[in-house]
Amino acid sequence: xxxxxxxxxxxxxxxxxxxxxxxxxxxxxxxxxxxxxxxxxxxxxxxxxxxxxxxxxxxxxxxxxxxxxxxxxxxxxxxxxxxxxxx
Ligand SMILES: [Zn+2]
Numbered sequence: 668x669x670x671x672x673x674x675x676x677x678x679x680x681x682x683x684x685x686x687x688x689x690x691x692x693x694x695x696x697x698x699x700x701x702x703x704x705x706x707x708x709x710x711x712x713x714x715x716x717x718x719x720x721x722x723x724x725x726x727x728x729x730x731x732x733x734x735x736x737x738x739x740x741x742x743x744x745x746x747x748x749x750x751x752x753x754x
Contacts, residue, residue: 686743694742705749712745 670677674687698709 694739697739697742701746704753705746708749709742709746712742
């Protein structure tokens with residue numbers, strides 16, 4: 668395991684590429700922390716995930732299993748993709 672020295676998240680791969688963010692309590696808090704341009708896209712993604720995963724709890728806890736939780740890593744990946752396509 669590798670722990671990012673900036674955000675404290677743990678990953679399987681050394682120097683795993685990720686967004687260093689302060690651990691948000693909710694997906695909504697995460698989205699609010701992103702650039703204004705990508706927020707509408709991320710809200711759409713969240714709504715889509717909510718529809719697809721009606722039982723998922725909108726809570727984030729890095730050290731808990733991901734089942735029953737909306738996958739923030741997926742949202743972070745999509746956020747990255749949004750930034751890349753907007754720039
Ligand atoms: Zn980090």
